[in-house]
Amino acid sequence: MTRLPWPALAATALIAVLAILAPWLGLPNPVTMDVPHRLAGPSAAHWLGQDEFGRDVLTRLIWGARVSLSVAVSAAALACLIGTALGITGGYLRGIAEILTLRSIDVLLCFPPLLLALLVVTLLGPGATTLIPVLALVYLPGFTRVAYAGVLTARSQDYVEAMRVLGAGSGRIMLRTILPNIGGPVLVQFSLAMAAAVVLESGLSFLGLGVVPPAPSWGLMIGAARATMAQAPLLLLWPCLALTLTVLVMNALCDGLRDAVDPHPTYRPAARRLLDAIAPGLLPTPKAVLDLAHLTVEIDTPAGPIHPVRDVSLQVFPGETLAIVGESGSGKSVTSLAITGLLPGAAHVTEGAAFLDGTDLLRLPEESLRKLRGDKIAMVFQDPGSSLNPVHRIGAQIAEAIRAHRPLSDKAARAEAIALLRRVGLPDPDSRARAYPHELSGGQRQRVMIAIAIANHPSLLIADEPTTALDVTIQAQILELLSDLKRERGLALLFITHALPVVAEIADRVAVMYAGEIVETGPTAEVFLAPHHPYTAALLRSAPDEEGPPPVGIPGIVPPPTALPPGCTFAPRCPRAIPECTAAPPALRSAGAGRLTRCIRWNA
Amino acid sequence: MWFLRRLGISVVLVWVAASVVFLAIHLVPGDPAELLLSQGGSAPDRAMVEELRDQLGLNRPLYVQYGQQMWRLLHFDLGRSMQDDSPVSEEILRRLPRTLELILAAGLMAVVIGIPGGTAAAMRRGSVFDRATSWLASLALAIPVFVVGTLIVMVFAQWLRWVPAGGFIAFAKDPVQHLILLAMPASAIGLGLSAVMFRMTRAAVLDVMLKDYVRTARAKGVKPGRILTRHVVRTALMPVITVLALYLGTLLGGTVLVEFVFNWPGLSGSLVSAVNARDYPQVVGIVLVISVLFVGLNLTVDIIYGLLDPRVRK
Numbered sequence: 001m002t003r004l005p006w007p008a009l010a011a012t013a014l015i016a017v018l019a020i021l022a023p024w025l026g027l028p029n030p031v032t033m034d035v036p037h038r039l040a041g042p043s044a045a046h047w048l049g050q051d052e053f054g055r056d057v058l059t060r061l062i063w064g065a066r067v068s069l070s071v072a073v074s075a076a077a078l079a080c081l082i083g084t085a086l087g088i089t090g091g092y093l094r095g096i097a098e099i100l101t102l103r104s105i106d107v108l109l110c111f112p113p114l115l116l117a118l119l120v121v122t123l124l125g126p127g128a129t130t131l132i133p134v135l136a137l138v139y140l141p142g143f144t145r146v147a148y149a150g151v152l153t154a155r156s157q158d159y160v161e162a163m164r165v166l167g168a169g170s171g172r173i174m175l176r177t178i179l180p181n182i183g184g185p186v187l188v189q190f191s192l193a194m195a196a197a198v199v200l201e202s203g204l205s206f207l208g209l210g211v212v213p214p215a216p217s218w219g220l221m222i223g224a225a226r227a228t229m230a231q232a233p234l235l236l237l238w239p240c241l242a243l244t245l246t247v248l249v250m251n252a253l254c255d256g257l258r259d260a261v262d263p264h265p266t267y268r269p270a271a272r273r274l275l276d277a278i279a280p281g282l283l284p285t286p287k288a289v290l291d292l293a294h295l296t297v298e299i300d301t302p303a304g305p306i307h308p309v310r311d312v313s314l315q316v317f318p319g320e321t322l323a324i325v326g327e328s329g330s331g332k333s334v335t336s337l338a339i340t341g342l343l344p345g346a347a348h349v350t351e352g353a354a355f356l357d358g359t360d361l362l363r364l365p366e367e368s369l370r371k372l373r374g375d376k377i378a379m380v381f382q383d384p385g386s387s388l389n390p391v392h393r394i395g396a397q398i399a400e401a402i403r404a405h406r407p408l409s410d411k412a413a414r415a416e417a418i419a420l421l422r423r424v425g426l427p428d429p430d431s432r433a434r435a436y437p438h439e440l441s442g443g444q445r446q447r448v449m450i451a452i453a454i455a456n457h458p459s460l461l462i463a464d465e466p467t468t469a470l471d472v473t474i475q476a477q478i479l480e481l482l483s484d485l486k487r488e489r490g491l492a493l494l495f496i497t498h499a500l501p502v503v504a505e506i507a508d509r510v511a512v513m514y515a516g517e518i519v520e521t522g523p524t525a526e527v528f529l530a531p532h533h534p535y536t537a538a539l540l541r542s543a544p545d546e547e548g549p550p551p552v553g554i555p556g557i558v559p560p561p562t563a564l565p566p567g568c569t570f571a572p573r574c575p576r577a578i579p580e581c582t583a584a585p586p587a588l589r590s591a592g593a594g595r596l597t598r599c600i601r602w603n604a
Numbered sequence: 605m606w607f608l609r610r611l612g613i614s615v616v617l618v619w620v621a622a623s624v625v626f627l628a629i630h631l632v633p634g635d636p637a638e639l640l641l642s643q644g645g646s647a648p649d650r651a652m653v654e655e656l657r658d659q660l661g662l663n664r665p666l667y668v669q670y671g672q673q674m675w676r677l678l679h680f681d682l683g684r685s686m687q688d689d690s691p692v693s694e695e696i697l698r699r700l701p702r703t704l705e706l707i708l709a710a711g712l713m714a715v716v717i718g719i720p721g722g723t724a725a726a727m728r729r730g731s732v733f734d735r736a737t738s739w740l741a742s743l744a745l746a747i748p749v750f751v752v753g754t755l756i757v758m759v760f761a762q763w764l765r766w767v768p769a770g771g772f773i774a775f776a777k778d779p780v781q782h783l784i785l786l787a788m789p790a791s792a793i794g795l796g797l798s799a800v801m802f803r804m805t806r807a808a809v810l811d812v813m814l815k816d817y818v819r820t821a822r823a824k825g826v827k828p829g830r831i832l833t834r835h836v837v838r839t840a841l842m843p844v845i846t847v848l849a850l851y852l853g854t855l856l857g858g859t860v861l862v863e864f865v866f867n868w869p870g871l872s873g874s875l876v877s878a879v880n881a882r883d884y885p886q887v888v889g890i891v892l893v894i895s896v897l898f899v900g901l902n903l904t905v906d907i908i909y910g911l912l913d914p915r916v917r918k
């Protein structure tokens with residue numbers, strides 16, 4: 001659980017304590033009348049004045065809280081008890097019980113809540129005691145649903161199955177395993193029901209269908225003060241204020257509890273921007289399409305900044321394929337997103353430069369960068385299923401990419417989109433252009449993504465795990481398509497993957513990343529033949545291969561960016577590590593023609 | 605197919621709802637005939653009560669009464685009021701449009717304020733504008749609707765004397781006055797509803813902005829404004845529409861408070877008096893109409909979903 005909403009909790013507690021202690025606060029009797037002083041303004045004896053019967057307003061406000069909260073708590077508790085029980089029974093026993101509980105709840109949901117309350121109250125007659133079952137009935141469905149959903153989730157978990165196999169009775173399983181699991185959501189539901197019950201109680205009392213006079217209730221007070229609002233407007237204001245503040249506080253509590261139960265990362269705007277000045281000596285490598293120099297990315301986390309990419313430099317030349325290979329968490333995708341300026345909100349580049357044909361992408365204003373994206377620099381992402389917008393036809397999505405950069409008519413763009421679909425090998429492109437993404441297979445969707453990427457003849461294509469979500473035969477076809485396009489259009493391809501067989505098939509050069517750094521680069525064939533870094537070697541041994549010995553997994557795990565080991569980041573898993581390895585982080589060093597390695601023992 | 609199935613479920617739900625109401629109201633003590641005849645305050649004559657009960661068919665066994673009622677409902681006949689023998693449908697038809705008008709006006713206000721506001725706040729996430737509007741929304745959500753209504757009356761009718769304190773004038777008679785009288789209760793409801801729309805829109809837009817296909821659109825170099833309208837808002841609006849529809853449905857019965865505050869002669873207000881008089885056909889009629897609308901609204905939401913998102917239709 002994350003932080004609890006302390007301020008809201010404290011404020012709620014304060015209101016609750018006032019309500020509970022009302023009889024012992026030395027306040028005047030809330031129902032004692034003093035007709036001669038009716039509607040008297042604030043005085044020393046009556047801080048907030050007196051109402052239309054001369055009763056003390058402050059007392060009635062505090063006693064009103066007592067009535068309001070006790071009704072709300074009892075109703076929420078009753079609804080919680082019955083609703084949760086129904087939900088658990090329905091979810092756990094399934095079959096008839098499930099149908100009975102859930103469908104009967106559905107019937108309750110056929111009535112708008114206030115209508116339901118109104119119906120029951122008018123039938124049973126007003127009064128605080130009828131209010132409780134009425135409100136409970138209204139909030140019952142919420143609890144049942146939450147509990148039911150919780151049970152369904154818990155059921156599918158292994159330990160519940162395990163307990164069943166061990167012969168635990170249904171009742172015990174429910175109590176021991178399921179209740180703690182749904183505690184959080186039910187608590188949230190409880191606070192919601194309570195806040196809503198306060199509102200509904202006051203509303204019904206306002207209509208004269210809730211708490212019966214002379215008992216104090218905020219709703220009643222507001223209703224009564226309406227008659228005298230010309231003479232004593234304050235009388236109306238106090239209960240309105242009390243009610244609104246209470247609901248405000250309780251709503252804040254609900255929101256806070258919900259966040260605590262179901263945490264989602266809070267967003268903070270990036271604090272620092274990349275230094276505007278380029279470090280001296282940082283000049284683009286001639287002829288490279290992309291020249292990435294000393295890229296460092298920072299992510300703000302609640303525990304402090306982390307650096308998923310550190311000092312990454314690489315070049316891609318025209319007509320060349322460079323593969324970045326690494327396990328998940330190595331920083332390879334973050335690198336590609338940083339180049340294109342698509343990093344998510346909390347991440348930002350702190351150092352480095354990325355020259356595309358001589359222009360530093362990292363220092364371009366967003367609008368200029370936008371004009372390059374999809375035009376000179378294009379991307380293909382891992383999951384073609386979620387990367388295409390489900391509600392637009394694929395032809396329109398390709399045409400959109402074309403028209404974002406070229407002033408073409410809608411018709412011309414559509415014609416081009418069909419031509420592109422034909423080029424990427426989608427069968428029957430004329431009619432498929434009118435299909436929605438969900439009507440295509442995974443491989444076809446990736447072809448569409450590629451069509452989008454090449455729509456404006458980019459000079460650099462970044463493909464981030466483009467084949468990972470596809471099955472093997474489709475993988476081969478997509479790789480072939482990418483190689484063909486590269487040859488045909490002379491584009492530079494930056495290929496990001498975790499799969500070595502894919503690297504072998506497509507890449508001219510390879511850069512191996514580990515824990516946010518490049519640990520080895522070189523021509524693919526040479527690196528595969530004779531790796532100069534123990535991590536590359538281990539990666540090669542762990543890759544599945546048709547012949548040869550079965551793959552050997554790498555022991556240990558990639559260190560998380562929050563806990564990087566000192567010195568060489570691979571040291572904890574390295575079979576060749578020596579004490580010097582942990583002394584200082586090794587630098588990338590030249591290891592033969594066109595090859596770099598970040599290992600001090602590469603030639604030892 | 606999915607459509608027919610949903611329709612079938614809805615019809616069953618409405619039937620069950622009608623039966624539940626019928627049974628509930630008969631099981632609770634209170635005799636309509638007696639209530640009708642005792643209007644002067646004096647105890648009614650036994651013989652007269654018996655005669656009236658016979659006339660109204662109240663002496664027949666419950667299942668016969670139930671059967672008759674259901675049979676009539678099948679023919680879209682809601683029966684006649686026990687109080688003045690006028691057709692129930694007449695009263696409902698007179699009052700329902702007023703309640704619907706109120707709800708639609710409030711919904712319109714919520715859409716006009718909440719959706720652009722929520723989108724703007726999401727786009728400037730974390731900014732002063734975002735924090736200020738979010739805070740305002742919390743406040744608006746915390747003020748119960750009858751408090752807003754009462755305060756509106758106090759400020760605009762009592763102090764400023766700009767408007768009458770409430771009431772209803774037919775549009776045909778005096779359009780301007782009609783709209784003024786409509787605006788007050790509508791904004792009382794619309795305030796909280798706008799806050800709901802604001803929050804939903806903000807959350808939904810933020811959610812959609814993280815989607816892969818929005819990243820694809822950015823990778824394509826599409827202009828931010830176009831990304832917002834074509835890729836973000838359209839998807840983000842689906843949950844928002846659902847919530848709006850559900851809220852409007854809840855309001856079908858929930859306008860009673862505002863109708864009371866502003867003397868608006870709508871449908872939900874008449875339900876209270878009908879229950880008090882134990883006017884069975886009237887109560888069942890009103891409840892049935894409201895729950896048909898309520899369930900129908902939910903069904904419409906599903907259909908809109910199907911139109912907006914081609915995946916649902918499968």
Ligand code: SF4
Nearest residue numbers: 568571574581599600
């Ligand atoms: S520097 Fe040392 S620990 Fe790191 S890879 Fe080389 S041998 Fe292993």
